[in-house]
Amino acid sequence: MKLSYSAEVAEALKNGVPIVALESTIISHGFPYPKNVELAEEMETIIRENGAIPATIAIIRGKITVGLELEELLHLAKSGDVRKCSVRDLSMALVDGVTGATTVASTSFIAARAGIRVFATGGIGGVHKAEEGANGFDVSADLLELSRTGVAVVAAGAKSILDLPATLEVLESFSVPVIGYQTDTFPAFHCRSSGLKLPAWTDNIGKLADIVDTHLQLGSGSGMLICNPVPEAAAMTNDEVDELVMAAQREAVGKGIKGAALTPYILGALDRLSKGRTSEVNLALALNNGKVAAELASCLAR
Structure with missing residues (x-):
């Protein structure tokens, strides 16, 4: 290529x-x-x-x-x-x-x-909720690629609109290590925690680099998901986000929006319904993930 x-x-x-x-x-x-x-x-x-x-x-x-x-x-x-x-x-x-x-x-x-070896993003895709009007079992290609590409992805968990328990189950089925950085629970994108316990976590960037390096050296072929929650000062509450997501989902179902168009529509609706608050959170978590990813890449290089 x-x-x-x-x-x-x-x-x-x-x-x-x-x-x-x-x-x-x-x-x-x-x-x-x-x-x-x-x-x-x-x-x-x-x-x-x-x-x-x-x-x-x-x-x-x-x-x-x-x-x-x-x-x-x-x-x-x-x-x-x-x-x-x-x-x-x-x-x-x-x-x-x-x-x-x-x-x-x-x-x-x-x-x-x-x-x-290191990639910073906002939040990964995952398994959509059935009530969103998804056509069948709608699973993001992000999860499959994590299972077969040896890159450490630093993200604030998966997007809040998704079925987070099902997303973690699919990652487990695909043998993708999910590691929390300074959190022992799965972040929920706009919120610091989904309440779902992670299989492993560390608050030390040097240890995280050792885990990533060891995993990639094993040669399993899979990547890793490094879960880095949104900074506390920027985070929204779970109740706030749940209310917004339900309203955005109702809009999407009412307009018959499905498939690849669903996620961008709902994210846009969240921004509109929250009067721009969710975009501010997106920016804060993206920058935080970039910072942690750079620290991780620097440790790996050493």
Whole structure:
């Protein structure tokens, strides 16, 4: 698989400098312009401040690109026609020569092939709740990719709109280690805790790096999910989020929204119903995950 690297990322790979992969869907589909550019720049800044090089991954005009130059970032952020690409969509996007944003699954897939071991995102996809009107057993491709791609994904758990117990069960079935960092419960994205106990946790970044390195050295083929909760000052309560999610779900069901369109619709509805509060939380947790991912990548490099 041919990859195009930014000069900064190519130099970092050559010299063994720690690198953190970043997805691009949050830029093209998560926030409007120019807020998306501001978020991307803040993510890159916090990763650099904590000792690593950021590598935002995207499809730019039919090329898989690892690390974006400013012109490429602006093209991704401002274009109204960016294709959302999971792993299954990559070949078509490359042949069509389009610009595409990578999801958690496709970012992990590409990062592993680039030799990058740590990836920071907001929250992973998972198992949808049946009452959302999902068509059958709707499971995100993120979970499958975690089971077969050797990358440590730092996230604030799974998105609040999902069936979190079922998501953890699927990760267990796929033999994906789920490790809490400074938490012994599964974070619920906008909330610090779902109340679901994690199988393992640590509050020491050096020990976390040892766990990640040992797992990847074992060669099982799977990645790892590092659960890093949203900072306490930014977190919402479980009751607040549950109420918002139920209202957003009712809207989605009423409009017949299903499949791939469901998650972005509900996340957009949450932002509208909360008067922008959920977007503020998204920003806070994304930056926090970038910080922890950079610290983890730096420890692994040592």
